[in-house]
Amino acid sequence: MAFMAVLESDLRALCAEARRRYPAVKDGAEHAILKLGIHVFLDDNLQLRSLSSPSEIAQNEDILRIFLAACEVKIVKLSVIGLSCLQKLIAHDAVALSALKEILSTLKDHAEMADEIVQLKTLQTVLTILQSRLHPEDEDNMAQALDICLRLLENNRSSDSVRSTAAATFRQAVALIFDHVVRAESLPSGKFGSGGYISRASSVTGDVSRSINLSESLEHESVSRGSELVRETLTRAGKLGLRLLEDLTALAASGSAIWLRVNSLPRSFVLDILEFILSSYVAVFITLLPYKQVLRHQICSLLMTSLRTDAEFNQPEGEAGEPSFRRLVLRSVAHIIRLYSSSLITECEVFLSMLLKVTFLDLPLWHRILVLEVLRVFLSMLLKVTFLDLPLWHRILVLEVLRGFCLEPRTLRILFQNFDMHLKNTNVVEGIVKALARVVSSVQVQETSEESLTAVAGMFSSKAKGIEWSLDNDASNTAVLVASEAHAITLAVEGLLGVVFTVAALTDEAVDVGELESPRCDYDLPNNCSGKTALLCLAMVDSLWLTILDALSLILSRSQGEAIVLEILKGYQAFTQACGVLHAVEPLNSFLASLCKFTINFPIEAEKKSALQSPGSKRSESSVDQWDSVVLTPKNVQALRTLFNIAHRLHNVLGPSWVLVLETLAALDRAIHSPHATTQEVSPGAKKLMRESSGQYSDFSILSSLNSQLFESSALMHISAVKSLLSALRQLSEQCVSATSIVSGPTSSQKLGSITFSVERMISILVNNLHRVEPLWDLVVGHFLELADKPNQHLRNMALDALDKSICAVLGSDHLQESLSTRPKGTSQTMETMLTEITSLECAAISPLRVLYFSSQSVEVRAGSLKILLHVLELIDPLHFYSFLRSVADASEKELVTLGFQSLRVIMNDGLSNIPADCLQVCVDVTGAYSAQKTELNISLTAIGLLWTTTDFIAKGIIHGSAEEKETDGHSIPKQIDGQKPEEQTPSVVDQASSIDTVHCDKLLFAVFSLLQNLGADERPEVRNSAVRTLFQTLGSHGQKLSESMWEDCLRTYVFPTLDRASHMAAASSKDEWQGKELGTRGGKAVHMLIHHSRNTAQKQWDETLVLILGGIARILRSFFPFLRSLSSFKSGWESLLLFVENSILKGSKEVALAAINCLQITVVSHASKGNLPLACLTSVLNVYKHALQKSTNYGGNAASNKVKQEILHGLGELYVQARRMFDDHLYTQLLGVIDLAVKQTVINNDNFETEFGHMPPVLRTVLEIMPLLVPTEHLSSMWLILFRDILQYLPKLDSSLLEEGDEAGPTSTVDQNPDANLGPYERSNGTSSIPLKKKEAKSPSSRSSTVATAALPSYLFAEKLVPVLVDLFLKAPSIGKYIIYPEIIQSLGRSMTTRRDYPDGALWRLAVEGFNRILVDDVCRLAVDGGFDSNTTKTARSRIWKEVADLYEIFLVGYCGRPLPSDSLSTVVGKADESLEMTTLDILGDKILKSPVDAPYDILQILVSTLDRCASRTCSLPVETVELMPLHCSRFSLRCLQKLFSLSSYEEKTDNWSLERSEVSKISIMVLMTRCEYILKRFLIDENDLGERPLPTARLEEIMYVLQALASMIIHSDTVSVLPLHPHLKTGLAEEKNNRRPHLLVLFSSFCELVVSR
Secondary structure (H helix, E strand, O other): OHHHHHHHHHHHHHHHHOOOOOHHHHHHHHHHHHHHHHOEEEOOOOOEEEOOOHHHHHHOOHHHHHHHHHHHOOOHHHHHHHHHHHHHHHHOOOOOHHHHHHHHHHHHHHHOOOOHHHHHHHHHHHHHHHHOOOOOOOHHHHHHHHHHHHHHHHOOOOOHHHHHHHHHHHHHHHHHHHHHHHHHOOOOOOOOOOOOOOOOOOOHHHHHHHHHHHHHHHHHHHHHHHOOOOEOOOOHHHHHHHHHHHHHHHHHOOOOOOOOOOOOOOHHHHHHHHHHHHHHOHHHHHHEHHHHHHHHHHHHHHHHHHHOOOOOOOOOOHHHHOHHHHHHHHHHHHHHHHHOOOOOHHHHHHHHHHHHHHHOOOOOHHHHHHHHHHHHHHOOOOOOOOOOOOOHHHHHHHHHHHHHHHOOHHHHHHHHHHHHOOOOOOOHHHHHHHHHHHHHHHHHOOOOHHHHHHHHHHHHHHHHOOOOOOOOOOOOHHHHHHHHHHHHHHHHHHHHHHHHHHHHHHHHHHHHOOOOOOOOOOOOOOOOOOOHHHHHHHHHHHHHHHHHHHHHHHHHHHOOOHHHHHHHHHHHHHHHHHHHHHOOHHHHHHHHHHHHHOOOOOOHHHHOOOOOOOOOOOOOOHHHHOOOOOEOOHHHHHHHHHHHHHHHHOOOOOHHHHHHHHHHHHHHHHHHOOOOOEOOOOOHHHHHHHOOOHHHHHHHHHHHHHHHHHHHHHHHOOHHHHHHHHHHHHHHHHHHHHHHOOOOOHHHHHHHHHHHHHHHHHHHHHHOOHHHOHHHHHHHHHHHHHHHOOOOHHHHHHHHHHHHHHHHHHHOOHHHHHHHHOOOOOOOOOHHHHHHOOOHHHHHHHHHHHHHHHHOOOHHHHHHHHHHHHHHOOOOOOHHHHHHHHHHHOOOOHHHHHHHHHHHHHHHHHOHHHOOHHHHHHHHHHHHHHHHOOOOHHHHHHHHHHHHHHHHHHHHHHHOOOHHHHHHHOOOOOOOOOOOOOOOOOHHHHHHHHOOOHHHHHHHHHHHHHHHHHHOOOOOHHHHHHHHHHHHHHHHHHHHHOOHHHHHHHHHHHHHHHHHHHHHHHHHOOOOEOOOOEEEEEOOEEEEOOOOHHHOEHHHHHHHHHHHHHHHHHHHHHHHHHHHOOOOOHHHHHHHHHHHHHHHHHHOOHHHHHHHHHHHHHHHHHHHOOOOOOHHHHHHHHHHHHHHHHHHHHOOOOOOHHHHHHHHHHHHHHHHHHOHHHOOHHHHHHHHHHHHHHHHHHHHHOOOHHHHHOOOOHHHHHHHHHHHHOOOOHHHOOHHHHHHHHHHOOOOOOOHHHHOOOOOOOOOOHHHHOHHHOOOOOOOOOOOOOOOOOOOOOOOHHHOOOOOOOOOOOOHHHHHHHHHHHHHHHHHOOHHHHHHHHHHHHHHHHHHHHHHOOOOOOOHHHHHHHHHHHHHHHHHHHHHHHOOOOOOOOHHHHHHHHHHHHHHHHHHHHHHOOOOOOOOOOOHHHHHHHHHHHHHHHHHHHHHHOOOOOOOOHHHHHHHHHHHHHHHOHHHHOOHHHHHHOOHHHHHHHHHHHHHHHHHHOOOOOOOOOOHHHHHHHHHHHHHHHHHHHHHHHHHHHHHHHHOOOOOOHHHHHHHHHHHHHHHHOOOOHHHHOOOOOOHHHHHHHHHOOOOOOOHHHHOHHHHHHHHOOO
């Protein structure tokens, strides 16, 4: 709890302060802290309870005691802490009532301490007690509390702050006591008349208003108090308050107080408190009789005595003579007269008589002014005033009295009724007004008039700030004279304004009681004034207005002070409004004319004009023409605001007087928009800067806003008042229009500004009176049409803009829109019926448009009417504008056509759902007219888009047709296959669309289709392309909604005929190149805009149209092909499409051919995968491609043939992928035939292509792309052979001459002498075919025949790309077909591999080697997995395969590997790669094939081992001289072959998987190896002897060293030992000695011996 925390903090501070000198206080504080710290104490039952609230602390006196003990010490610091804590406890109700007396005793003791802080704390604590529940109820305690305050107030030793605080505390204590009395006596809590003395308000208006309010409140109080009963008995609190009041009265009378125990107090202080009690607690004195008696007998006696003086009102001495005391006495008297006059009648009379007597005494000026101040409010009983030629000070006093009369409406009313309205009596009020006016007019003849006027302005300014003006005793005589004159003028002006506001107040009273109509009420004719108050007001106006106007206009024209200007303008407004309510026309117009004179600073000539103007008169030309530098002073701004206020207030009663107001407002409008106008007077050089001033901008903004709000408020006027305002605006505009034809220059601009103002304000009035626009429409629009016929361009534009705003405002009004929304809609209504339903207002609103368009000869005016129409169509139904828009489409002016089409777009885009069904046909026809017009291309294109929008809308109505119609149709169209989503339909569109019957929808759709088809033949390519695109997109989007009969008609009439017609137009079009638009000349020659080569002829642009048509047909066939092929008209259309595709491929351009192919492809591919494509269609497509390719050779010069062929080939591949299930052997063969035809044609047409460009023809690249896609399915397994043979024919073949020439291969023994001579059974070069092995030997490339086979040979580039494809397909092929073609594959790869001799840097042989290796590795792996060859493959077939493999290895390894090459043929990197490929081939042969359990025959194994041996024999067989020249890669290849022989012969238990096949290979290889080793050893011995001292070549040394090391380390299997050529005894011994694994060394024993004995 916050209170507990603060209390504990104070206790700690107290403990710290009393720690040393006052241990008892410290212990008590610590004890209290302990209690508060644990927040518990023992209750009556000796139980621990929490101190959780202030009430519980109040019950426990320990906390209070410690603070009282701290105060008893009377040490300043401890006392301050103790008193502060006491305040907190009392404020939180934590002190018991029983402790009050002890607390007051403590406070009394502290009041006697001399410390200022303690005294102030004591006063604060007393006030806290009075504000809390400890408020003393008995007289002793209250007297003791008040005595503390009074003692400190009386004590001379107290400081000023203490005494002022004591005085304030005592005042507040008195207020609290009397508030307690009001509550205890159950009196009303309101303080009647509270607020103290009624001084002057900040304005004369405030004085009059307060006077009226005071009269009303007094009457209300007297009535309410009269109903209460006077009580004699008092409560305890009432008695206490009475004792206090009696003592205060005694003290004010310089007596002594009995109860308060004080001898004397300052009388001013006590009298001020009494004045407060009298003004604030009226109910106490009215209701409680003891208080009333004290007031009557004591207080009134006191005041009367105070008003008297010792010797016949001589100056009293002492405090009673002080101005402050006299002022308090007068204020108290004023309160008694004002508040208690009903119960103290006699006393009030005495007071008034005394005041009147005081007025005529020779008293000081300040005394008389005070008395006059009282009399100005309450002198209602004085009815006569004598005006004598008195001194200035006397006249001032009289003026004060007169001002008081003028500010008192009730008194002024009584005077006027009793005197001025009786013929026999003197016109008292009129005399007062004239006297005041004379004082004001005297300023013209005074020598010090300017100083006096400045002083008057200062007095009004001071009054506005709430500062009372008074004479300064130390001022000079001149200053006093000026101030006195100014004071007199001020009083006179205030008196006149008081009369003005009194008349206004009485007029409002007449309105309130119903004698007059409020100016805001509707009226037709002025009501006759028959009421008493109304007649009084009218009489006062007639009697006083001229005098008042002259005086006020004079002082207003001479004054510049803000306060006085505001006061006078308020008077203008009040009197003018009163004249308007009273229908006093002449005073009204005169005041308006005078006010308008002060609104704008006209030139001097204009100011000479009389202020009194008739309502219909015009201002002089000079007053409106000279606007070069208009300055709006603050007076002008305030006058304008006043004028606005009057116009707002009297808008219903101004009538013809509007002309005066509008002329001024037009001038203001021009000033606001003028760059030369400012709102403050500045030097000419600073005007530009001042225009940007924020204050000036604010003034202009406010005035502009007020100007607009005036006309916006016309909605509150009576209709006749609106007509009067419009008539005045029209009159002003017509006057200015007439002037513009006569004058020119700046004056003409000013006239145009006034016309603009009139037009804008007429629009504003119209917009704000849309709910009753009918009687105003002709008046407004008639003037606008007149302006539109004027020759002035600015006026025409203004009139068109005004018509636009007016018509749109009327048609867009809520009233009209509601009537249009309730108009019934339905398909049964005809156009005529709908037109008759248009309201008369709607017709009147749109009739000016037709008048402007058809009657005017100006294109600008006609265009303006169309612009207005564009806005109108957004607001109403366009039913009656179709013929209008149709006629605009035939106009020759581009601007008119554009505007008309914009209106049509509004109808079609935004209002289509609101168009009746019967009007849609007309709407379509109008749209078609804009599509076909030749004036503007973009309009035609956009109109075609609108036709598309129309079809979308119509199609929505088809869905909602009757279900019976669809059932009787017998056919249903499935939804679009390509996944198009149905359009989202809003409820309003669906409802409107569903109102169109199906037959009508069909007619509308055919109408749109016919328009689009006709536009498809338009000479403008953009138009026809857009039309074609729209036609087919519409059919594709809404085809599922069309019936079967509609589709029949569409296919027969629109779809395929559109293609035929476009094809015919394209064939007949010109091929001449066009020149673009001429841009200018250069060097005497014309410069034309460039046109892209794809569009620079008519035929090319028609080809673009054909492309779009084909795309549209493709979309339709893709979406609806299953349904359409069931129609009778589809077959002929399909055949025509196929014929067109074929002709396009043969004769058409590239774009058309590609589009035609794409059209077929989209159709067949999209439906083949779904099983919706008939076989006949598939066959027909293949036939078209085949025939097109066959006939293409007859049409030369077609640059697009390759691209077209590529597209055909891509299409065939995609077609096969999607329609595999539909292909049989015949179709598949036909497919391959088409591809083969394309390849052969490409090869023939691109002969030597590789040599010339080094790139593959695009067609062949496409063939390579689709080959992997042509994998035969299971039901086409027999087609694998056809596929492979077709592919193989594209690989290199054998020249025919090679079949007839060649030499027989020599015996194998010749290898030792010349290994190069034995290159194999045949040798291949580029383009050779295979020769039976061991039959012929290949000739060199130079001897190759130049003749080729029947078909031209493909390039090596194609073969390079084809080999990997072939290998991949072969690996995927099933085994039953694979082994049939296996030998042919090997042969073809062999021919490719042998191209290395002629083209060592070519990629073909490398790819062939890699493919060959992949095939063999795959085969070997498959055998290892399957455990043997397939059962479906015969042994003979496998033998044939292995024979081809062995022959290829023999040819390639012996004849083409490890051979020397020219030094510049290959780079180092390529050479290493080729060597690596050779080694890989050897590894596959030696490690993969010969070491695996293959099913190769024995003779094949011998050939393979022999091939390795022949390759290994190169190093040792060549002469030493040749070996020295041999490249390193050749020796490495020979050495690797020798290593493979050792590997095949050796045996390793850990790695070798010994089998029967492995054993056979080992036996063959050991014999070959032994022979080769023996030859190497012998050759080494021979060469060593022949060389003598020369060293052997490195290759030979490496070879002999490897042989010796390998022989030493080689271990052979026991099966291998059995075939070694050893003596039988050795074999027997070796068989017995199982650990001897190197018996092969015994075979070479003799050779080793020869080496030992050698050199």
